[in-house]
Amino acid sequence: MGVIPDNVAGFLEGNPIGSLGTVARDGRPRQSIVYFARVGDRILISTEGKRLKARDVERTGWASLCVHGRERPFPSATLAGPARIRTREIGADNALVIQRITGADEPPEPLADEALAAVDRVLLEIDVERVGPVTYLD
């Protein structure tokens, strides 16, 4: 049994984007919109190593994701936990995020780490440890 309840997992399945929350070097909150994929209690985000969100995660080791639905009353779920930037063996996880971006039935063929590194592509991974607040989900 994972940390993420089934109703939240189903909700995440239907909503491919969310607000990523990190803490900047000056201690202030930083947010940006990201596509994400979920595997078990891991949230996967594909970004570039030079991005401030990636640097925040490397420096602080923590991130949160806030997802909401599109219609009133706007169901939502916030997930948070330890986070890291991965650069090795990330092809398959990166492909899962690409699938969420394109909405394709299957993920694309995974790229090799070397090909992803050549374009500074990294994987931001959150190990979800906290779920909540959750609103308007059955």
Added chain:
Amino acid sequence: MGVIPDNVAGFLEGNPIGSLGTVARDGRPRQSIVYFARVGDRILISTEGKRLKARDVERTGWASLCVHGRERPFPSATLAGPARIRTREIGADNALVIQRITGADEPPEPLADEALAAVDRVLLEIDVERVGPVTYLD
């Protein structure tokens, strides 16, 4: 001329909810879904004084708001700035947020500060100082 460009202002008008970002006492990012209203460069959120988001703002003096649209390619805007918790002369601003929640044509009659205080209702206000990242807005 304010900090918030016209295209972002129009986008916010059509999207009444966003992820509020604050920093928790332990230095970790906190997010939750909120309804908001905008007046000039001020973002108005109605909450309760006992909520962790309100305590974060009182302690840190800063907040951000990340708003996204409902359809691909998911336009978004993130706004941030100094923030405070107000308890005086908040009736009219609180009514503007209620209007966003209900979707009514007009805001309801403002309540007196005493009536709002009786139910711990406070106004979380962000003075937007930074706009960005902004994605997929003309």
